[in-house]
Amino acid sequence: RELAEGRSWERAEIGRDEARARFEAEGEPYKVELVDTAEGDITLYTQGDFTDLCRGPHLQDSSPIKALKLTGLAGAYWRGDEKNTQLTRIYGTAFFTQADLDAYLERLEHARANDHRRLGPQLDLFHLQDASPGSPFWHPKGMTLWNVLEDLRRSENHRRGYLEVKTPLIYDKSVWETSGHWEKFRGEMFLVAGEGEEPHAGLKPMNCPGHMLLFGSGLRSYRDLPLRYAESSTLHRNEPTGTLHGLLRVRHVTQDDAHIFCTREQIEDEIFGCLDYAAYLYDLFGMDARFELSTRPDDKLGNDEEWDFTEGALRAALEKRSLAYDVGVGEGAFYGPKIDLHMKDVLGRAWQMGTIQLDAQMPKQFGLTYMGADNQEHTPYVVHRALLGSLERFTGILIEQYAGAFPVWLAPVQVRVLPVADAHRDAATELCGALDAAGLRADVDDRVETLGKRIRDAELQKIPYVVVWGDRETREAMAVRRRGGEGVETMSLDGLVDEIAGESPS
């Protein structure tokens, strides 16, 4: 209605007192507060009988807007603070033409089709169910994908001087008190208590204390450093119900975690090592992550001098590597600043993936020391790092990144063999065995369905290669169809194996 009238917005600059008096008279407490806290002159925009504060700029009138759609309704805390009352926010979007609006809605629909929450079950990778909210059930195909990531993590860690360890899942309450997590995160931990008892232990929500205890279990020399403990362990965080989100925010978290114990002098090289490692991994998946440096929070451990040093070390590393980064003021962990890698999901929402944290506090809390060359005890620094972040979240982003059509080295099924008719079943199964023996992931679809139907299904499952096997084929000349391709290509078995092997990053 407003659009049809072609109403205009009128801009007015008025004095603070005048504005205040006006909104008080209108019974608009929120606008009064904005007037009180705004900087500079007060600018008002009036449209019909509605007047609001806005720094501007604004359209002069509504005539260019030809298409409008209200897209959502949501609660939002006044000034973004949970302690304040919640207001209703109405989301809408406007375009110059109806066609633009339609195109926008179509893009949105397309993005939704590539949402990992839809693709995951469709591709038989995982599912979620009420029996354990926030904890994915990984199906065989999803587990194949997971294990490709695990293998990558393990082999690269090995190559880069990490040592694989395994630490307990449950720790006595006193451990969490030492680390400071009991104080800060008890409410989000899964606690362990006997019948009618107060909790005396908790499931680990992160690996740090385990690795601290491991380091502290023996005498350490400066000659042992840097000591890089790696562990891909199951963590549990009792995330608030309203925050769970497919694979991107879960309660059952698996991090590709590591803790590097090092001397002050070794910090720079270790941070470089992490940044380079992260760059290697993200390049591998064609991902372009955004870096963010998060600095000291209000409830930090330690003093400002320590934080000046740790923040400075991270900042220097980013700058020496010429990496562009944003700064999240006060967003750091309570024990240290961090460099986070952020990625966007299919709907444009940002998620924290990898993290590299420099910690001068935990080792002190746990009383860790090593013997220096000067025959004195020193407290080590610790670099906490998870580069993929959580495997759950990484897989979710990966699904969306490729819209489910994984590059062949990641694809759960790389080759599907389709026998044309019953008579070709045995030969197809043998071919599948040969592919398997060559190290490929292959299967056979010998269901009693038409060939067209089975090709369609393979295509919907986004399988990279389909081999049709009938009377005309031999292992020297197979009919190979590429995902998304038109028509077929003649390839030998060896040619296909070589081509797929060539696609693997290692």
Add this chain to the structure above:
RNA sequence: GCCGACGUAGCUCAGCUGGUAGAGCACUUCACUCGUAAUGAAGGGGUCCCCGGUUCGAGUCCGGGCGUCGGCUCCA
């Protein structure tokens, strides 16, 4: 956790103002033995999220819980 919406078959969804549940795909069986994106027919399958209330009667109305979705807040 907060605000709002939603919860029906394995999946996607329909079910009007309360009268005892339906489609497509998937699955099973039978026929067809098939050459590059859906062969045909028949059949099986549901505590309508859970608990309580109103009512002669609840998938439908009301309350509580759980879960999901969109935001917010949080995220070691």
